[in-house]
Amino acid sequence: MNAAARPYRHGLVLGKFYPPHAGHHHLVRTALAQCERLTVLVCAASVESVPLADRVAWMREAHPGAEVVGAVDDHPVDVHDPAVWDAHMAVFRAAVPEPVDAVFTSEAYGTELARRFGAAEVAVDPDRALYPVSGTAVRKDPVGCWPFLGPGVRASLARRVVVLGAESTGTTTLSRALAAHYRARGGVWADTGWVPEYGRAYSEDKLAALRAVEPRADWTDVEFTSEEFPVIARHQDADEQRAAREGSPVLFCDTDSFATAIWHERYLGAPSPEVAAVAALTPRHLYLLTDHEGVPFEDDGLRDGPHLRPWMTGRFREELERTGRRFLMVTGGPEERLRTAVAAVDALLAEGWRFADPLPERR
Incomplete structure (x- = not known):
């Protein structure tokens, strides 16, 4: 439908989007097709555990053609109390002061909301026939509702598991085996992602560039500067974020930006506040x-030697403990390590996702 044929000048979609799901996106797409201009108002209560800014960002990403605004609404929920309605409308009108011609909703309160805006009511899939999902259902069972969630929400909810360790201790082997193990479970788990170590690719390129100038150069001739490590850390995090947006409820990473900070110590002899700041963001x-x-050292041409491994293992452990990160040391052969890791990941997933309850509705 072209803009000239759209029946409404200014439409409104209002909701908590706690969190947004496919039903919400269908509602917005339907409204966009019928309005010359559409405002999406995201209302969040202070007690809710998903930040308003995140919800606004997710809706803006999904619907660039709409104007998405946010508001904090801590008034009680009671659709039968005119005074409560007045309080909510004050919030809504402050966020959307322009006249509204149509209110698009899938909720029973849509009739009263449209009346108070002096607008037409447009009901969209009120029985949830097209998208059998709700915010309540997502909060109760994110895994069961995973197919209805967009990339931003998936990235926020995905449980991120990082395998890290000294050189030649099997981090790549274990992280890839974990990803394969969960993919084999099928369903939503079939998309389980694995994030490779960017620092290794960076090191390969660095050695290749040096050999282009000095063909006889080897790894001992490669030198790093402090400025390179934040670049590696940010690239690693960007790869991780992309994988989290596309994958299952769990993501496996062969190292991360926290580990990059320890490697900075290894090569430069001191911590990097900039890398530490990057690691703290995710x-x-x-x-x-x-x-x-119990793991034999294998020199693949990009490693320094077995003498450094005890120090690296110790530093990883010290920093994991100091920063309060949840971790587990895995030992033994490859099969034992995989069994131990799977048990730990299953325990993590069994804890579920904790959302704060929204404000209760008065009956």
Whole structure:
């Protein structure tokens, strides 16, 4: 439908979007098709655990053609009390002061909301026939509702598991095996992602560039500067974020920006506040630290030697403990390490997702 044929000048979609799901997006798409201009008002109560800014960002990303605004609404929920309605409308009118021609909703309160805006009511799939999902259902069972969630929400909810350790301790082997194990479960788990170590690709390129000038150069000739490590850390985090947006409720990472900070110490001899700041931006839910004991050292041309492994293992453990990160040391052979890791990840997933309850509705 072209803009000239759209029946409404200014439409409104209002909701908590706690969190947004496919039903919400269908509602907005339907409204966009019928309005010359559409405002989406995201209302959040202070007691809710998903920040208003996140919800606004997710809706803006999904619907660039709409104007998405946010408001905090801590008034009680009672659709039968005119005074409560007046309080809510004051919030709504402050956020959307322009005249509204149509209110698009899937809720029973849509009739009264439209009346108070002096607008037409447009009901969209009120029986949830097209998208059998609700915010309540998502909060209760995110895994069961995973197919209805957009990339931003998936990235926010995905449980991130990082495998880290000293050189040649099996981090890549274990992280890839974990991703394969969960993909084999099928369903939503079939899209379980694995994020490779960007620092390794960076190191390969660095050595190749040096050999283009000095063909006989080897890894011992490569030198790093402090400025390179924030670049590596940000690239690693960007790869992780992309994978989280596209994957299942769990994501496996072969290292992360927290580990990059320890590697900075290894090569430069001191911590990097900038890398530490990068690492603090993204929460991870479980770290699996691979022990160097019992794993033979294999020199692949990009490693420094077995003598550094005990120090690296110790530094990883010290920093994991100091910063209060949840972690588990995995030991033994590959099969034992995988069994231990799967048990730890299953325990993490069994804890579920905790959302604060929205304000209760008065009956």
